[in-house]
Amino acid sequence: MKASSSTRVQCYSGHTYAQEPRAFWQGAEHHTVERVLRRWREPAGPCFEILAHNGATYLLAYDETNDHWRVEEQTPS
Numbered sequence: 001m002k003a004s005s006s007t008r009v010q011c012y013s014g015h016t017y018a019q020e021p022r023a024f025w026q027g028a029e030h031h032t033v034e035r036v037l038r039r040w041r042e043p044a045g046p047c048f049e050i051l052a053h054n055g056a057t058y059l060l061a062y063d064e065t066n067d068h069w070r071v072e073e074q075t076p077s
């Protein structure tokens with residue numbers, strides 16, 4: 001599992017921020033979200049398991065208090 005420190009996430013935001021991620025950047029690398037596989041809420045904020053355009057699965061977690069996204073590439077088990 002690999003985490004990125006310089007991450008930006010573009011989201012659809014209707015009645016609240018970060019309802020559904022649409023794309024994200026890890027440094028200069030851009031990824032489009034093909035499909036949200038799973039979504040849930042943790043005490044810090046919303047989390048999404050997504051399938052990216054490159055076929056990889058990622059965890060996107062938003063910390064509402066610190067206004068910070070965490071991105072981790074999920075490794076197949």
